[in-house]
Amino acid sequence: MDIASIVGLIVCIVLVIFAIVSGVGFSAMIRFLDYKSALITLGGAFCCVMASNTMAGFLSGLKSFSLVLKTPSNDVGAAIKKIIELSNVARKEGLLSLEEAASDLDDEFMKKGIMLIVDGTDPELVRGIMETEMVGIEDRHKKNIAFWDDLGAMGPAWGMIGTLVGLVNMLQDMDDPTTIGPSMAVALITTLYGSLLANWICAPVAGKLKTNNAAEMMVKEVEIEGLLSIQAGENPRVIEEKLKSFIAPKERAALNGEEGGGEADG
Secondary structure (H helix, E strand, O other), rough: OOOHHHHHHHHHHHHHHHHOOOOOOOOHHHHOOOOOHHHHHHHHHHHHHOOOOOHHHHHHHHHHHHHHHHOOOEEEEEHHHHHHHHHHHHHOOOOOHHHHOOOOOOHHHHHHHHHHOOOOOOOHHHHHHHHHHHHHHHHHHHHHHHHHHHHHHHHHHHHHHHHHHHHHHHHHOOOOOOHHHHHHHHHHHHHHHHHHHHHHHHHHHHHHHHHHHHHHHHHHHHHHHHHHHHHOOOOHHHHHHHHHHHHHHHHHHHHHHHHOOOOOOO
């Protein structure tokens, strides 16, 4: 589980609830619960996003929320170490030996690249195929990111629509001054719901999906460069230094401490 996302989302709503009940008590929560406001704001926002997507795309966007609660497996350091390990195998036993090594891999992207190399595919074609697949993966990620960006934009907009509806109803009953305060409060709740949807849920989810996407694309770029370097017969130490250029100096030092470098020429 991704602790940062879970703690962040929980603490956000806890702080809002604390601000509401502080000095008044939990009875104040009743003032902020209004099902009509929720229907206008949440129903309007979600239905508009649904209208701008296919049903499959809409459901896929909703399901992508679960991705921010999971710890991403995009470890560039682990990818570099695996590439170095494969380069040492290929240097000692030849490229064909990589087929057996690929059978134990969980990374389907890397496995596909290895099989292309084992089959003797031209390096430029290998790069083209791998980059095309990477673009396809990123496009799918961007669709989920766009879903939450769109929902975040719709939330405040429908909150304002709900507020306007509430204000119209309030103005219709101006002959009874005692109803003005409560009616105004209910009208403003829709704006609150819209802001919460946008800033408590949508913005963090979209931000985390963008972060995860960037990390995954970096790992895949490392894998492409590493596999092409293996195919070109480069020295494992040269490959290691090349791939380390993708990561920050602090991460390079940590990787050096764990790996101890690739094997030298034999």
